[in-house]
Amino acid sequence: MSLLADDIKKIAHLARVGINDENMAAYAHDLSNLLGLMTQMGELDTEGVKPMAHPLDLEQRLRPDTIIETNQREKFQTLTPHTEKGLYLVPKVID
Amino acid sequence: MHNKTITELAKSLRTKEISSVELTQHYLTRIKQYSELNSYISVTERQALAAAKIADEQLQKTDAPLLTGIPIAQKDIFCTEGIKTSCGSKMLDNFIAPYNATVVEKFNQSGAVMLGKLNMDEFAMGSSNETSFYGTVKNPWDNNTVAGGSSGGSAAAVAARLAVATTGTDTGGSIRQPASFCGITGLKPTYGRVSRYGMIAYASSLDQGGVMTRSAEDAAILLQTMAGFDEKDSTSAQEVVPNYSENINQSLKGLKIGLPKEFFSEDLEADIAATILNAVEEYKKLGAEVKEVSMPMLKYAIPAYYVIASAECSANLSRLDGVRYGHRCENPKNLDDLYTRSRGEAFGAEVKRRILMGTYALSAGYYDAYYIKAQKIRRLISEDFKRTLTEVDVLMGPVAPSTAFGIGEKTNDPIQMYLADIYTIAINLAGLPAMSVPAGFVENKPVGLQIIGNYFKEAQLLNVANQYQKVTDWHKKTPEGF
Numbered sequence: 160m161s162l163l164a165d166d167i168k169k170i171a172h173l174a175r176v177g178i179n180d181e182n183m184a185a186y187a188h189d190l191s192n193l194l195g196l197m198t199q200m201g202e203l204d205t206e207g208v209k210p211m212a213h214p215l216d217l218e219q220r221l222r223p224d225t226i227i228e229t230n231q232r233e234k235f236q237t238l239t240p241h242t243e244k245g246l247y248l249v250p251k252v253i254d
Numbered sequence: 255m256h257n258k259t260i261t262e263l264a265k266s267l268r269t270k271e272i273s274s275v276e277l278t279q280h281y282l283t284r285i286k287q288y289s290e291l292n293s294y295i296s297v298t299e300r301q302a303l304a305a306a307k308i309a310d311e312q313l314q315k316t317d318a319p320l321l322t323g324i325p326i327a328q329k330d331i332f333c334t335e336g337i338k339t340s341c342g343s344k345m346l347d348n349f350i351a352p353y354n355a356t357v358v359e360k361f362n363q364s365g366a367v368m369l370g371k372l373n374m375d376e377f378a379m380g381s382s383n384e385t386s387f388y389g390t391v392k393n394p395w396d397n398n399t400v401a402g403g404s405s406g407g408s409a410a411a412v413a414a415r416l417a418v419a420t421t422g423t424d425t426g427g428s429i430r431q432p433a434s435f436c437g438i439t440g441l442k443p444t445y446g447r448v449s450r451y452g453m454i455a456y457a458s459s460l461d462q463g464g465v466m467t468r469s470a471e472d473a474a475i476l477l478q479t480m481a482g483f484d485e486k487d488s489t490s491a492q493e494v495v496p497n498y499s500e501n502i503n504q505s506l507k508g509l510k511i512g513l514p515k516e517f518f519s520e521d522l523e524a525d526i527a528a529t530i531l532n533a534v535e536e537y538k539k540l541g542a543e544v545k546e547v548s549m550p551m552l553k554y555a556i557p558a559y560y561v562i563a564s565a566e567c568s569a570n571l572s573r574l575d576g577v578r579y580g581h582r583c584e585n586p587k588n589l590d591d592l593y594t595r596s597r598g599e600a601f602g603a604e605v606k607r608r609i610l611m612g613t614y615a616l617s618a619g620y621y622d623a624y625y626i627k628a629q630k631i632r633r634l635i636s637e638d639f640k641r642t643l644t645e646v647d648v649l650m651g652p653v654a655p656s657t658a659f660g661i662g663e664k665t666n667d668p669i670q671m672y673l674a675d676i677y678t679i680a681i682n683l684a685g686l687p688a689m690s691v692p693a694g695f696v697e698n699k700p701v702g703l704q705i706i707g708n709y710f711k712e713a714q715l716l717n718v719a720n721q722y723q724k725v726t727d728w729h730k731k732t733p734e735g736f
Contacts, residue, residue: 167610174568174613175575175590176606177598186610192669193611197557200627203634210629211636213459214445214685215709217489231352238350239579249577250586 161191255280256415257732260324260472263418267313267323274313274323278306278367281325285369285416288736291392293401293410295330296338297370305367312365321479322365327417329408330371331378332358332463333452341454342374342386342404345580345600355452356484357421357463364479369417373407376602377571378428378456380404381671382664385604390661393436394733395699399658402432408466409436414736419467419476423453425460426559427653427678430690433466434653434702437692439719439729440466441473444710445685446491448477449484457566458489460559460682469729470691470719474498477712493710501713502720507541509718510646516552517651517677525696530652533693533703533722537650540721547646549638554631555680560672561615561628562683568612571605607668636684639706643686648718649706652677653690657699677704687712691719692728700731 164183167190171178178186232245241248255263255272266272282299302325309323333339333351335358340346354362361368375385383391383406391406393399394414401410405422409432412420422429424442433440441464448463455461465476478498484490511534518527534544576582576596583599586592601609615624642649654674664671681688686709690702703722707715723729 170610170614170617172594173617174609175572175593175597176601176609177594178606179598186607189607189668190610190614193560193607193672194614196669196672197561197624197628200554200557200561200624200631203551203554203631205627205630205634208630208633210626211633212629213489214636214683215489215491217446217491220485220488222485235352238352240348240582247578250582250592 162187162194256284259469260320260418260475263324264320274306274309274367275303277323278302278325278369281369281417288414288416291394291410291414291416292389293373293391293407293414293416294327294370295340295342295373295388295407298337298368301337302367302369309365309367319364320475321361323367324418325367325369326361327369327372327408327411327420328358329374329405329421329423331374331423331454332421333454334358334368334371337371339371339454340387341378342376342388343600343602343605344387345574347387347581349579351452353452356449356486357453357480360479366479372405372411372420375404375406376605377454377567378404378423378425379567379604379608381427381431381675382659383407383432384661384665385602387602392661393658394736395437396658398660399699400435400661402435402658404428405466406432409433409438409440412436412438412466412468413733415732419465419472421463421480422466423461423463424682425457426563426682427675429464429466430653430678430688430702430704431675433690435658435700437700437728437731437733438466439469439473439692440464440690441477441712441715442681442688443477443481443712444491444687446489447493447687447710447712448480449487449490451484451486455570457563458570459566460563470502470716470723471499474502474716477716481712491710496713498713498716502717504717505541506537506718506721509537509542509648511537511542511544512547512642512646512649513544514549514552514642514649514651515546516549521676522652522655523696526652526656526701529694529696529701530650530703534650536722536725540725545646547642547649549642551631551635551638552680555635555683556672556676558628558631558635559675559679559683560611561624562632564608564612565615565625566612568609568616571609604668632683635680639680639684639686643708647714651704653702653704654678657696657701681706685709687715689715689719691722692731694728
């Protein structure tokens with residue numbers, strides 16, 4: 160399976176990762192090679208095998224719905240680069 | 255002083271032969287002296303000396319924990335409160351964690367002194383430490399070769415005696431391969447043995463924190479501090495933690511060792527195969543029985559791993575969007591531009607490749623062919639291990655098909671880099687514990703022996719490693735000039 164620069168453009172958009180136009184071909188080349196490696200999986204008959212998502216057969220634990228964390232707004236605000244009057248500043252992104 | 259074991263240092267600290275402040279200063283001086291190795295991203299000198307001072311006070315008491323006052327360092331993937339936690343990425347170059355990872359918290363509670371944060375491949379994606387935003391780590395055995403990855407800084411720092419011991423993480427071999435390349439002892443525990451809370455996620459179903467030390471004896475002490483159930487990690491195992499140090503002096507008489515024939519194919523360099531088989535001969539002398547085993551599914555481990563790891567990474571790294579923390583691009587035009595440019599500017603090429611691969615494997619129309627297929631193969635690989643480990647107690651083989659390769663040698667060919675993970679990644683897919691133990695040299699470069707154990711049998715692994723280290727001295731070799 161071979162990917163073209165246009166395919167990379169679409170995938171990069173889905174992933175919201177900016178890729179410069181001049182690098183598209185290189186990514187297409189690398190990803191095509193990777194997909195070639197992955198087609199090896201097709202040799203193996205896996206009919207009826209249950210997919211394994213996780214190495215341990217763990218059950219999802221539950222805990223009582225009690226408060227374990229308190230708000231640490233002031234502490235978090237000292238760690239973020241853009242704040243004003245207790246608010247987090249984000250760029251204007253709505254046209 | 256920097257060649258002593260943890261037990262010896264603990265004694266020196268208690269007999270006042272040296273104070274923790276002096277010991278910490280000694281290491282801080284060495285870190286500066288050997289800064290060209292690039293093993294540290296941040297050196298936390300002020301905090302380390304303050305912690306050492308407190309440790310010296312604690313050492314006046316008789317019940318101070320064994321690690322009190324011992325200088326260690328953390329891989330920069332573990333969150334440290336008030337200290338930069340970069341994960342080797344430009345994306346988090348400005349990130350100061352507001353809390354401690356459970357692993358960091360446990361070491362703090364044990365009185366250990368943190369010297370700093372160690373260099374690593376960006377978001378732990380890499381096998382040579384060359385993808386780090388902070389530059390390549392040099393191998394102390396040969397400055398022209400890589401230290402391995404992703405925990406390259408952790409391995410180089412231990413080999414060069416720039417920390418008594420370090421932490422690492424292993425998603426596909428990231429503790430064992432750099433340990434092998436740098437001639438140190440590395441242990442990747444069973445998935446779920448060590449808490450992942452505050453350990454920045456790459457591939458959540460594969461990531462596991464572990465230890466990098468100069469010996470199995472030291473590894474037992476470190477694992478004792480790190481291991482255990484953590485309610486803050488939903489995948490933490492509720493298994494009892496045994497006393498590791500008490501269990502590393504058992505006879506190996508009758509131990510059944512399996513050698514997977516797939517680990518000794520023609521891809522393995524002959525000198526490395528010979529080194530590994532020499533180590534196996536030592537085990538025979540110690541009373542172990544050796545037999546060949548076969549795990550035919552191993553050859554599908556690389557494609558299955560790179561589908562699963564890429565898929566999980568593309569999901570995990572989606573939180574890094576330039577909005578809440580991390581790198582943000584200048585003057586975004588709209589929300590899409592903010593996400594796309596922030597991520598495009600801050601992620602390196604390897605991270606981008608894996609995000610793209612993962613996004614593709616999870617996208618509509620390809621999900622079954624790649625992601626589900628890989629998960630099915632994961633089960634078959636896991637069953638291969640489970641079946642084999644009913645026939646033998648441990649498996650042995652190489653860690654990597656070669657010794658440390660040259661800096662820049664594989665950077666232009668990601669596939670070649672991935673293929674070199676052949677002996678380590680299947681263990682992560684199965685979630686088993688495994689170690690790398692120094693077993694000799696090929697052309698003056700260290701070779702690691704890989705020992706793979708059954709689920710939660712870290713005590714047995716450490717014993718198997720320690721018995722070997724009692725009759726060999728490969729783990730005591732020091733690179734020239736350190």
